[in-house]
Amino acid sequence: MPTRSFPTTRFTAATAPGGLPLLGHAPAFLRRPLAFVAGLPAHGDLVRVRLGPLDAYVVCHPELVRRLLTEDRAYDKGGIVLDKAREVFGNGLATCPAADHRRQRRLLQPAFHRDRMPGYAAMMAEEIAGATAAWRDGDTVDVPAAMYRLTTAVTARCLFAAHERAGSLPVHASMGVIAGGVGRRVMLPLPGTDRLPTPGNRRFRRARQDLREITHRLIADYRAAGTDRRDLLSVLLGSVDEDGQGLSDTEIHDQVVTFLLAGMETTAATLSWAWTLLAANPSVRERLHAELDTVLDGRPARHQDLPALPLTARIVSETLRLYPPVWILSRTVTADTRLGGHPLPAGATLLYSPYLLHRRADVFPCPDRFDPDRWLTTARPAPGTYAPFGLGARRCIGDAFGTTEAVLAIATIATRWTITPTRGRPVRPARSASLTPRPFTATLSRR
Numbered sequence: 001m002p003t004r005s006f007p008t009t010r011f012t013a014a015t016a017p018g019g020l021p022l023l024g025h026a027p028a029f030l031r032r033p034l035a036f037v038a039g040l041p042a043h044g045d046l047v048r049v050r051l052g053p054l055d056a057y058v059v060c061h062p063e064l065v066r067r068l069l070t071e072d073r074a075y076d077k078g079g080i081v082l083d084k085a086r087e088v089f090g091n092g093l094a095t096c097p098a099a100d101h102r103r104q105r106r107l108l109q110p111a112f113h114r115d116r117m118p119g120y121a122a123m124m125a126e127e128i129a130g131a132t133a134a135w136r137d138g139d140t141v142d143v144p145a146a147m148y149r150l151t152t153a154v155t156a157r158c159l160f161a162a163h164e165r166a167g168s169l170p171v172h173a174s175m176g177v178i179a180g181g182v183g184r185r186v187m188l189p190l191p192g193t194d195r196l197p198t199p200g201n202r203r204f205r206r207a208r209q210d211l212r213e214i215t216h217r218l219i220a221d222y223r224a225a226g227t228d229r230r231d232l233l234s235v236l237l238g239s240v241d242e243d244g245q246g247l248s249d250t251e252i253h254d255q256v257v258t259f260l261l262a263g264m265e266t267t268a269a270t271l272s273w274a275w276t277l278l279a280a281n282p283s284v285r286e287r288l289h290a291e292l293d294t295v296l297d298g299r300p301a302r303h304q305d306l307p308a309l310p311l312t313a314r315i316v317s318e319t320l321r322l323y324p325p326v327w328i329l330s331r332t333v334t335a336d337t338r339l340g341g342h343p344l345p346a347g348a349t350l351l352y353s354p355y356l357l358h359r360r361a362d363v364f365p366c367p368d369r370f371d372p373d374r375w376l377t378t379a380r381p382a383p384g385t386y387a388p389f390g391l392g393a394r395r396c397i398g399d400a401f402g403t404t405e406a407v408l409a410i411a412t413i414a415t416r417w418t419i420t421p422t423r424g425r426p427v428r429p430a431r432s433a434s435l436t437p438r439p440f441t442a443t444l445s446r447r
């Protein structure tokens with residue numbers, strides 16, 4: 001498959017206009033974060049912003065994003081978003097520095113090997129069927145909550161397959177509290193506020209402690225039983241590096257929490273946005289139903305159906321373009337360097353935003369339009385233009401897992417149900433570190 005190239009010229013640098021004394025661009029960012037960030041490419045390819053005390057450079061040009069993400073020693077994980085996330089993820093794969101990353105990635109990669117996907121897909125199919133079994137014609141559901149329950153059940157099951165009723169483990173409640181707490185902590189980067197004895201902070205700490213206990217108990221059970229249950233935890237326990245060293249219990253705990261947090265909210269958000277986009281675009285929905293009627297005719301989707309569901313897959317790609325759940329990320333400059341010819345000092349914070357990239361009209365014509373057929377082209381997008389899963393060494397390890405889950409869930413649900421939001425108004429994003437929709441209800445109609 002050919003790759004589209006992106007014309008590179010001289011890269012421009014600028015400071016975003018409209019900064020206020022002391023607060024800088026923080027009010028504009030906090031008021032309308034997506035619109036603020038999507039407007040930055042109009043000012044330059046590398047745009048300096050001031051968020052209160054934090055000075056950061058937003059990398060707006062796809063080619064510079066490609067350099068940022070492929071030179072992971074020069075631009076390491078770091079910055080405010082990461083520092084907050086580390087409080088929960090510990091030193092797991094998503095948050096560890098480059099110095100630890102290669103070893104961790106090598107130990108974890110087997111858990112996401114292509115050969116494992118059919119096994120996970122079988123568990124996903126069961127959990128998707130279970131999550132929708134109680135739905136009745138005419139019911140009203142809170143869509144984001146239902147999708148969150150579904151992806152929690154899937155992720156918990158694929159992590160701890162052996163645990164009976166994995167989807168209903170107390171993990172669910174703890175993760176909800178933790179995910180909300182991380183979001184709030186990232187959005188409020190004031191030092192110290194997360195240590196105050198507020199009810200929210202207490203709930204957050206208790207949930208983190210509960211989760212630690214649950215995972216350590218499961219690890220002990222699995223170590224005692226010593227068999228491969230074809231789930232993620234078994235792979236983590238069995239992985240050894242070239243020196244014969246495996247992961248310690250603490251390292252496994254950090255990876256489990258990472259997989260839970262990284263996998264649940266992202267895929268749930270993708271599914272929720274997809275239902276809003278399908279409802280607002282009835283002609284796409286009709287074509288989806290036609291594809292599903294031919295391939296599934298009302299039965300749940302399985303792994304072997306995936307090649308026969310190209311429109312469903314394009315709907316997922318296009319949803320991730322319009323609403324990338326991980327919409328902004330940070331990196332830190334490890335030593336004085338230049339990006340696109342512009343000097344950056346060691347310690348500087350760089351931000352990149354898949355949302356900003358995906359809304360560039362020079363890359364995606366009519367960028368706000370939901371058009372799954374834009375993906376019919378055979379050319380792969382140029383690196384740095386489409387990055388819902390990031391790029392380079394730190395690219396999402398669960399990309400195939402998350403995409404498979406989203407395609408199976410949309411296909412299995414849409415072959416039997418039409419989901420119509422009860423209020424006609426467009427659903428807006430929640431105030432959260434990830435791009436998730438605000439709660440909304442929808443009516444279920446049996447097809």
Ligand code: HEM
Pocket residue numbers: 093094095105258259260262263264266267270324325326329330387388389390391393394395396397398399401402403
């Ligand atoms: C639609 C679903 C998903 C989206 C949009 C998504 C997005 C992302 C993005 C953008 C990154 C790169 C972060 C960066 O550049 O700093 C990332 C990394 C990661 N994701 Fe995902 N993710 C999804 C699903 C999953 C799932 C299902 C899992 C695990 C079960 C997962 C586990 C991870 C991990 C462990 C990393 C860190 C990888 C590394 O640094 O080597 N993600 N994800």
